[in-house]
Amino acid sequence: MEYKEFILKVKMAVEEELGKDYEVKLQQVLKNKGSLLDGLSICKCKENCAPVIYLNAYYEQFKRELSFNEIVTDIVEVFTENQDMTSGIAQAFTSFEEMKDRVVYNLIRAETNIELLKDIPHIRFLNMAVVFYLILDRNAKGRMTALIHNSHLECWKITGDELYQLAKVNTPKLFPARIQTLEQIMFDICKAQFDDSLSTDMIEELSAEEDSDSSFYVLSNEDGVKGAGCILYEGCLRKFAEQHHSDLIILPSSIHEVLLVCDKGEMNYQELNEMVKCINKENVPMEDVLSDRIYRYSRADDKISLIDIL
Secondary structure, three states: OOHHHHHHHHHHHHHHHHOOOEEEEEEEEEOHHHOEEEEEEEEEOOOOOOOEEEOHHHHHHHHHOOOHHHHHHHHHHHHHHOHHHHHHHHHHHOOHHHHHHHEEEEEEEOOOOHHHHHOOOEEEEOOEEEEEEEEEEEEOOEEEEEEOOHHHHHHHOOOHHHHHHHHHHHHHHHOOEEEEEHHHHHHHHHHHHHHHHOOHHHHHHHHHHHHOOOOEEEEEEOOOOOOHHHHHOOOHHHHHHHHOOOEEEEEOOOOOOEEEEEEOOOOOHHHHHHHHHHHHHHHOOHHHOOOOOOEEEEOOOOEEEEOOOO
16 A cells, blocks of 8 residues: 555544544644654644644555554544643643743754744754744653644734743753763763663772763753753853863764863864764754864853854
């Protein structure tokens, strides 16, 4: 079965399964990096909020292992299990007073998101863009977010600047910044995966590496998700730079984190920039790439700027 036929038949099957009280539509959704995904929008008649269940991954499963009926059953179950939450979200979206403490921001790449940026409130920052989300739910398993669109601002009757001022307060409060050395991160990973089998000597060796000086530091939030925006937290880079008596080079690892390097005049900017490009191309999912450029934080100016590469 070809893809277009598959998604059409899934729509019809879900419609039949749910009955006439529900409206089921095929919908294309523009995601980060300009990628288009096909989704199934499902809502109860006369309700405004319609969750979208993406079909692209289901088609891949259909080609490999799952039967058509299993896929339809799974989609209906996913929708049914989350129906109460969806209704609550719909009610909350109509009241900005209920949502204003959940507004947060992060950074995305601007040049590959031109179409998306036309439809959402944003602030250009160098070659990136500050975009805004609502935190709908957060637990030990992760978080549920919704990208804020221009239509939400119209509904809430607020401006983009008002949105930014809220996010500027909420984001550091909800998602505090954390700076770790690469050694610390490797130590934590090893402890989590091999703690029972690690010998005393191995733990001491890893701990010694953790305490040693490191030229690379990882800046993200405590969740490690959508944390590149921490570079915008007031005082975050300034405090770190003053502790190390140095300006900083910022390497955009992904939308989730950045690497910080003390700029003591010993680093080759060209090599660092090529490293970022190579890692983005080989190791970072397209939708998570933040930038192919590197940046400098100046203590004197308390500003971030692009580093020009000849």
